[in-house]
Amino acid sequence: MQQMQSASLHNSTRRTTNTKFNPNQRPNQVNHLASQKKISRINSSLLLLLPVTLRHRNIYLKVYAFLDTGSTNSYISQPTAAYIQLEETNHQEQLLIGGFFNSQTIEAKTVDFTVQSFGKNTLAFELTNVLIKENFNLNAAEPEKLNDICSQYDHLKDICFPDFSNNDVALVIGTDNIDIISAKTIIKGNQNVPRAVLTALGWTIAGPNNDIGYFSSHQATATPIQISTDDTQILDVLASIWRMETYATSPEITMSSDEIHAMQTLRKTISLYDNRYQLGLLWKPNANLPNNYKAAIAQYNRMKIQLTKNSEKLALYQNTIEQDLSKHYIGKLEPDEIPSTGWMLPEHGVINPNKPGKLRRVSNAKSKFKGVCLNDMLFTGPDLLYNLLGVITRFRKGKHPITAGIEGRYMQVSVKPEERKFLRFLWGAVEPEFFEYTRFVFGAKCSPTCAIYALRTCADDNAESHPHIKKLVYENFYMDDIFEATDDIDTAVKIIEDLRHVLKQGSFNLTKWITTDHRILQTIPEEHRSITIDEIKDPKIFKRILGMEYDGE
Known part of the structure; x- marks a missing residue:
């Protein structure tokens, strides 16, 4: 809405x-x-x-x-x-x-x-x-x-x-x-x-709806563009489109002062600890958040009442907590570990009707308290995504397409321990207990940029031994998915092997692999495949790629 x-x-x-409608008739x-x-x-x-x-x-x-x-x-x-x-x-x-x-x-x-x-x-x-x-x-x-x-x-x-x-x-x-x-x-x-x-x-x-946080920002505009039969105007419009399309491939990208500040934070705070990259949140200067514990308790009580009315949903919600604890995505705090400062993230569970029996826990970083929210205090950071047109074009260049995605991309990058107190939440089927995220959360304004920066740093750190993988990570990733295509099977197998090896150095696990040749698919562990050997015979296994219809034939 x-x-x-x-x-x-x-x-x-x-x-x-x-008169009969003539589709070819139009004003000048x-x-x-x-x-x-x-x-x-x-x-x-x-x-x-x-x-x-x-x-x-x-x-x-x-x-x-x-x-x-x-x-x-x-x-x-x-x-x-x-x-x-x-x-x-x-x-x-x-x-x-x-x-x-x-x-x-x-x-x-x-x-x-x-x-x-x-x-x-x-x-x-x-x-x-x-x-x-x-x-x-x-x-x-x-x-x-x-x-x-x-x-x-x-x-x-x-x-x-x-x-x-x-x-x-x-x-x-x-x-x-x-x-x-x-x-x-x-x-x-x-x-x-x-x-x-x-x-x-x-x-x-x-x-x-300004105080709830679900829709605290609004992005929508319409800009008038006149297109006439004047060839000069048409050429001007085309030239502007071409300039826009080549922007992301330019070797020099101008950053705003906010983006420069965020990039300095990325470079200053990133480190590799226990085989995982760690970063600080991209704070704005003089960022300050009040203690919103009372508001968090009220939201927790409302959510608990709703969940207790639905035993199935309650069980699914509790299961996500246990899974995240086992994967170390979150940690449970003891009373003596809870400082007076920090920020509580409101949470709720969402069930996709197309995926019955599966619940996703959502953190609301836009929820306001005393007029501010977590996202108000964070920079988005520079746009590190490579040009989408280039990604799609390269994906079409070879006979053997390959795609995969990073499992839980945000959850593979750690937040610096001293900043985790701003990613806390309450849960408990009986009484409220304190938890905090140890990784970047979906919904925090800076999470996409931090995840991409950590992925690229992993490629940079291994560029001496695998320079071709660095190029792939920079040019063939879009968000958390890799899109590559080769002309021969051996090259595809080598790329998959090297890519999995390099990204594993930063605890990035590639999964849901899809390709069109069974000889390539057989080199990937079954638990990381998105399709079976039998399904690979279907030329329509690539249904939609980056929002576009893809014909595997």
């Missing part, structure tokens, strides 16, 4: 046309709203999103709907319309869509279908002339997070979001269906906190 509604959905003016000049990675920080708010059921004939689909009072029309995403087999009406629309920065003329087709409230005692509404849009850049939050928010406010305690595996927003209902999106009842709490809103499609929550 931290996404900002697309400006292109607002202020549209309909121009009804009775078209203004496009192009998304760019330009960060704009604003306060986080929960939008009016709620789960609904779409119905067409005998096909039902559960999706999230956005009730948008700022949109004059209703929209459905094209993939959703295709999935429930909606038939386009004869009604054709030519829309002049106006946003905050620009306007855009598009041809749009319309569909009719039924939307139902989610759960028992459903109410159904017919939606007509709903416009088909390619997709929405909007996602709802996980029900677990929404329910956790509701549990923290008395006026929201009766609101419960159902388990819902798909959090993509597929429907926008605008003011052309005002009776559906209008608030029938609003339950308010204090100022600047979420409120409960009852609509014709059921209850949801909306409003400021």
Whole structure:
């Protein structure tokens, strides 16, 4: 819910046309709203999103709907319309869509279908002339997070979001269906906190969410780019794109003063201890955190009440604690080891509907106390990722593709002992006990940069004996995955052997190996393979690589 509604959905003016739609006919000049990675920080708010059921004939689909009072029309995403087999009406629309920065003329087709409230005692509404849009850049939050928010406010305690595996927003209902999106009842709490809103499609929550921490930052903008039939303008746009694509391959990368400060911390604090790299957190100058123990106790009590209502989830949560203790990812503290200073990380358990019986414990480094959180005190650090286009291009150069991932990447890098007090949390099925992370945690702002820096340092330290592995680590890793391709089997086997050997010097374990040749796969221990020898015959074993479809043939 931290996404900002697309400006292109607002202020549209309909121009009804009775002529047959000609896809090749377009205005002489078209203004496009192009998304760019330009960060704009604003306060986080929960939008009016709620789960609904779409119905067409005998096909039902559960999706999230956005009730948008700022949109004059209703929209459905094209993939959703295709999935429930909606038939386009004869009604054709030519829309002049106006946003905050620009306007855009598009041809749009319309569909009719039924939307139902989610759960028992459903109410159904017919939606007509709903416009088909390619997709929405909007996602709802996980029900677990929404329910956790509701549990923290008395006026929201009766609101419960159902388990819902798909959090993509597929429907926008605008003011052309005002009776559906209008608030029938609003339950308010204090100022600047979420409120409960009852609509014709059921209850949801909306409003400021600045003190919870799940959505404490917001990144979304649209930047207008004009594309016309003027060849000069087109060439200018292409030149800017090419400059952007070659940025990560430039030998000289300009860093901000904050990134320089973070890089100095990385170089100063890294060390190899007991076959594992150790780093300090990337603190901002004059960083200071209050003691948030009282807030942590309150959050722990709420979480324990929730878990005791679900014995299966409680057992899974306790199991993650025991596993992390056995792997030395966390340590349990005795009362005499607990200093008066430090920071407590709120935690909660998340179950992926696609992985039943598996729970992931999540630390919330954005949770605020007295107006600050852990991430407020940390630098992100410099971007050490290699250019994505280069990684993909090199992966396509050979006949034998190879991929693998580092097991628990963040958990393989240690935090300096004197700084672990800022990564503490509470747990205990009966009474609260103190634990602290000994490794970098998922969610801490600096964890990605620290993990990449430790991995590269491992390659640097072994570069004299394995220079080719250093090159691979720098150029063929993206996040925690390696992507390589060779033209012959012997080279692939040698690369796998050397890569596993070098990274083992820093306790980085490569696992979930995939390749397309059984002779390569046989050299990898079975427990580290992602596929079997039989599955390797399937040319579609590489389904998606870095978000792209990959054809193994």
